[in-house]
Amino acid sequence: xxxxxxxxxxxxxxxxxxxxxxxxxxxxxxxxxxIPLQQHIGVPAEVLVGEGDLVSKGQVIARRQGQVxxxxxxxxxxxxxxxxxxxxxHPSGLPQPTIVIEPDGADAWGGLAEPITDPFAVDAQxxxxxxxxxxxxxMGGAGFPSAVKLNLGIRHRIETLLINGAECEPYLTCDDRVxxxxxxxxxxxxxxxxxxxxxxxxxxxxxxxxxxxxxxxxAAAQAxxxxxxxxxxxxxxxxxxxxxxxxxxxxxxxxxxxxxxxxVVVHNxxxxxxxxxxxxxxxxxxxxVVTVSGQAMRTPKNVEAPIGATVSDLIAFxxxxxxxxxxxxxxxxxxxxLLPGTDVPVVKSTSGILALTAEEINDRRADPCVRCGSxxxxxxxxxxxxxxxxxxxxxxxxxxxxxxxxxxVSCGSCSWVCPSHIPxxxxxxxxxxxxxxxxxxxxKSERTKTLVVARATRVExxxxxxxxxxxxKPKVVAATEExxx
Amino acid sequence: MIGExxxxxGPFAHAANTVQRIMFMVLLALLxxxxxxxxxxxxxxxxxxxxxxxxxxxxxxxxxxxAGKPVSATLSxxxxxxxxxxxxxxxxxxxxxxxxVLGAMFAIPLAKQAFGGLGQNLFNxxxxxxxxxxxxFPVVMTAWVAPHPLFTTGAPTLNEAMTITxxxxxxxxxxxxxxxxxxxxxxxxxxxxxxxxxxxxxxSALTYAPDLMDLATGFKPGSLGETSAGLILLGGIFLLWxxxxxxxxxxxxxxxxxxxxxxxxxxxxTRFAPGFFHILSxxxxxxxxxxxxxxxxxxxxxxxxxxxxxxxxxxxxxxRTFAGYPEGMAFAVLLMNxxxxxxxxxxxxxxxxxxxxxxxxxxxxxx
Numbered sequence: 001x002x003x004x005x006x007x008x009x010x011x012x013x014x015x016x017x018x019x020x021x022x023x024x025x026x027x028x029x030x031x032x033x034x035i036p037l038q039q040h041i042g043v044p045a046e047v048l049v050g051e052g053d054l055v056s057k058g059q060v061i062a063r064r065q066g067q068v069x070x071x072x073x074x075x076x077x078x079x080x081x082x083x084x085x086x087x088x089x090h091p092s093g094l095p096q097p098t099i100v101i102e103p104d105g106a107d108a109w110g111g112l113a114e115p116i117t118d119p120f121a122v123d124a125q126x127x128x129x130x131x132x133x134x135x136x137x138x139m140g141g142a143g144f145p146s147a148v149k150l151n152l153g154i155r156h157r158i159e160t161l162l163i164n165g166a167e168c169e170p171y172l173t174c175d176d177r178v179x180x181x182x183x184x185x186x187x188x189x190x191x192x193x194x195x196x197x198x199x200x201x202x203x204x205x206x207x208x209x210x211x212x213x214x215x216x217x218x219a220a221a222q223a224x225x226x227x228x229x230x231x232x233x234x235x236x237x238x239x240x241x242x243x244x245x246x247x248x249x250x251x252x253x254x255x256x257x258x259x260x261x262x263x264v265v266v267h268n269x270x271x272x273x274x275x276x277x278x279x280x281x282x283x284x285x286x287x288x289v290v291t292v293s294g295q296a297m298r299t300p301k302n303v304e305a306p307i308g309a310t311v312s313d314l315i316a317f318x319x320x321x322x323x324x325x326x327x328x329x330x331x332x333x334x335x336x337x338l339l340p341g342t343d344v345p346v347v348k349s350t351s352g353i354l355a356l357t358a359e360e361i362n363d364r365r366a367d368p369c370v371r372c373g374s375x376x377x378x379x380x381x382x383x384x385x386x387x388x389x390x391x392x393x394x395x396x397x398x399x400x401x402x403x404x405x406x407x408x409v410s411c412g413s414c415s416w417v418c419p420s421h422i423p424x425x426x427x428x429x430x431x432x433x434x435x436x437x438x439x440x441x442x443x444k445s446e447r448t449k450t451l452v453v454a455r456a457t458r459v460e461x462x463x464x465x466x467x468x469x470x471x472x473k474p475k476v477v478a479a480t481e482e483x484x485x
Numbered sequence: 486m487i488g489e490x491x492x493x494x495g496p497f498a499h500a501a502n503t504v505q506r507i508m509f510m511v512l513l514a515l516l517x518x519x520x521x522x523x524x525x526x527x528x529x530x531x532x533x534x535x536x537x538x539x540x541x542x543x544x545x546x547x548x549x550x551x552a553g554k555p556v557s558a559t560l561s562x563x564x565x566x567x568x569x570x571x572x573x574x575x576x577x578x579x580x581x582x583x584x585x586v587l588g589a590m591f592a593i594p595l596a597k598q599a600f601g602g603l604g605q606n607l608f609n610x611x612x613x614x615x616x617x618x619x620x621x622f623p624v625v626m627t628a629w630v631a632p633h634p635l636f637t638t639g640a641p642t643l644n645e646a647m648t649i650t651x652x653x654x655x656x657x658x659x660x661x662x663x664x665x666x667x668x669x670x671x672x673x674x675x676x677x678x679x680x681x682x683x684x685x686x687x688x689s690a691l692t693y694a695p696d697l698m699d700l701a702t703g704f705k706p707g708s709l710g711e712t713s714a715g716l717i718l719l720g721g722i723f724l725l726w727x728x729x730x731x732x733x734x735x736x737x738x739x740x741x742x743x744x745x746x747x748x749x750x751x752x753x754x755t756r757f758a759p760g761f762f763h764i765l766s767x768x769x770x771x772x773x774x775x776x777x778x779x780x781x782x783x784x785x786x787x788x789x790x791x792x793x794x795x796x797x798x799x800x801x802x803x804x805r806t807f808a809g810y811p812e813g814m815a816f817a818v819l820l821m822n823x824x825x826x827x828x829x830x831x832x833x834x835x836x837x838x839x840x841x842x843x844x845x846x847x848x849x850x851x852x
Contacts, residue, residue: 242838254845257838333496334497361498361499364503365558368603368605371781373784376786377787386785417502419502420604421503
């Protein structure tokens with residue numbers, strides 16, 4: 001298959017060898033599981049259970065609210081110990097509503113939806129409803145409800161379902177292992193999604209630094225002529241949805257549009273596997289593979305953990321720390337976020353837990369910018385990070401937005417390459433947050449203004465009406481007043 | 486305002502590169518040519534080199550103290566050493582000590598620290614210093630000598646060198662014109678370029694044949710950085726190989742100079758020097774790889790760097806050919822430095838998913 005070049009990009013130290021050859025190991029059931037009501041982009045789910053309730057594995061314990069939201073399920077059978085607030089797996093560590101489950105050890109499935117024996121005989125709505133019911137979100141890290149993305153087939157003509165097995169983040173090997181160990185499930189899930197999207201073609205894109213996954217997936221794809229496994233260059237951020245679409249189709253997603261506008265929908269390999277489980281077996285998303293790695297970790301592993309297991313459970317399973325980690329990160333080192341502690345749970349979008357040493361992070365005091373232009377050369381989005389940062393430093397956020405701040409995907413390549421160690425992405429995230437807050441404030445005040453104006457007109461109209469009524473019927477003042485009020 | 490926060494964004498990985506490493510690599514790349522030229526021009530050159538670099542470092546330290554900035558942390562970035570080094574390489578090797586010191590004053594406090602220090606200056610500090618010195622002291626700054634290699638007969642001893650550098654007493658009969666200077670002077674006297682080029686070697690104090698080889702190896706009068714274009718080129722190739730610089734500026738600059746030289750030479754060899762002569766003489770190679778490529782004062786976009794390199798090459802040729810000065814590289818670099826911000830503004834890359842004008846791409850449109 002002919003590939004298309006993407007602009008810029010970097011070649012970080014991948015360090016995938018730490019876990020690349022570690023087969024997926026199941027985490028023994030922890031003593032408690034913590035299931036946050038929000039593990040996804042969108043509205044939190046609503047609690048259906050109370051303290052003391054007995055639940056079976058796979059039972060819905062929180063119901064989704066609206067379209068952009070997903071159900072939460074009991075990851076194992078047991079008793080609801082509490083519905084409380086615990087720190088979220090987010091750098092802020094702010095508390096969020098969470099259901100705490102004490103496993104009973106039986107790990108017994110119950111109340112599952114009927115398996116769909118022939119998914120290709122049912123319509124798209126059935127598949128989409130099942131995916132929504134089973135609480136599936138994008139497992140590459142974004143955590144966007146997958147059913148919403150399967151819906152895209154209704155309003156757009158989808159030509160290609162792109163299965164993202166690039167896994168361009170350093171350290172992470174969870175997708176690699178899923179493809180190597182569960183290729184058939186991934187491919188089946190992909191075919192089901194393509195059916196739901198009415199997409200005639202499936203492309204599985206895998207970075208060429210995963211030769212075993214490529215070989216196994218290619219072999220598994222033999223039976224399906226409309227499914228192609230493609231090796232893409234190992235270059236960060238190849239796994240970015242838009243950049244992968246460009247590399248595969250040669251078409252560039254216009255700003256503020258979706259890849260679906262080009263007829264392409266992108267799903268992660270682990271998501272495809274989750275769809276297979278949901279449709280073929282009626283099993284909701286209650287576990288995921290997490291890469292536990294970093295040079296501060298004693299025995300890095302790929303762990304299949306139930307949703308709600310704490311980070312400390314996984315660390316203990318991997319032998320604890322070999323040395324005190326400088327930073328504890330969830331996700332990959334490029335786009336991942338700091339963990340506020342080890343008591344936070346693994347959620348549906350947790351792809352990695354990294355205990356990194358100072359030497360791996362290689363952070364240092366920022367020097368002045370010497371305008372070397374490295375950030376410009378490597379920016380995959382065609383931005384001039386040095387200039388955007390200069391605007392932000394002078395608090396000119398609108399100026400930064402004019403030259404593309406909001407088009408930045410925060411991939412982190414510019415920060416990574418900067419010889420002065422300037423935390424450019426930190427600047428950009430700060431500015432994006434500040435601009436979004438301003439925008440919300442502006443909308444709010446606009447809304448208030450409309451309401452005030454509406455009220456004024458209403459009051460005026462009523463007053464005018466009253467005056468007119470008064471003029472017409474001077475005798476029945478009291479009655480009109482009541483109506484007017 | 487933005488500040489550090491505990492929720493600092495990633496990435497939590499970083500390339501091994503640092504500003505110090507970059508400066509170190511550039512110095513390393515300059516080393517072979519510098520050592521060879523210090524050997525060629527002997528003790529006076531070594532003294533002047535030491536004075537110039539030393540004065541730049543002292544001036545930088547003084548400015549940092551006055552500004553209340555961390556001294557040792559900033560000095561260790563190596564940029565002051567590099568500025569002094571590059572300046573020394575553009576001075577007549579036997580110039581008196583105060584040329585080096587005054588040059589350092591122009592370069593560091595005036596051209597760099599007054600703008601806010603590393604990364605903030607609009608103009609290349611070493612070139613500001615060189616041009617300021619050239620305009621202020623035209624005689625001293627054009628008193629070139631023929632090479633007197635160390636330990637050869639006629640080479641000044643360390644004692645004699647002290648007199649030359651610190652007392653400013655240049656012995657009689659050692660000054661010689663640079664190739665560019667000679668050709669320019671002869672042309673003004675009505676001698677065609679083609680003839681003066683041949684005459685140049687015979688009239689110089691050297692016994693070697695006057696061919697382009699001399700220009701490349703460095704056995705000719707000139708500053709440290711304009712002789713031995715070959716070793717300078719070697720350093721430049723090292724920088725390209727180590728990815729400290731990209732090809733855009735040097736290739737564009739040398740290419741433009743060569744093309745202009747060759748075209749006009751073909752048109753009238755009596756008035757215009759050939760392309761090879763242009764790129765191998767003067768500080769064309771030094772300028773292309775070490776001066777025009779200065780990060781701070783050149784564009785950050787690759788397209789901008791092409792425009793910049795073209796401009797420096799073209800202006801160097803124009804100044805050499807039509808202006809009063811035989812060498813125009815320093816002026817050309819400064820002129821283009823002043824255009825850098827505007828070049829950057831007009832050569833921004835196309836943003837992903839947008840047209841050149843910044844509008845979102847049309848949905849159905851192909852690229």
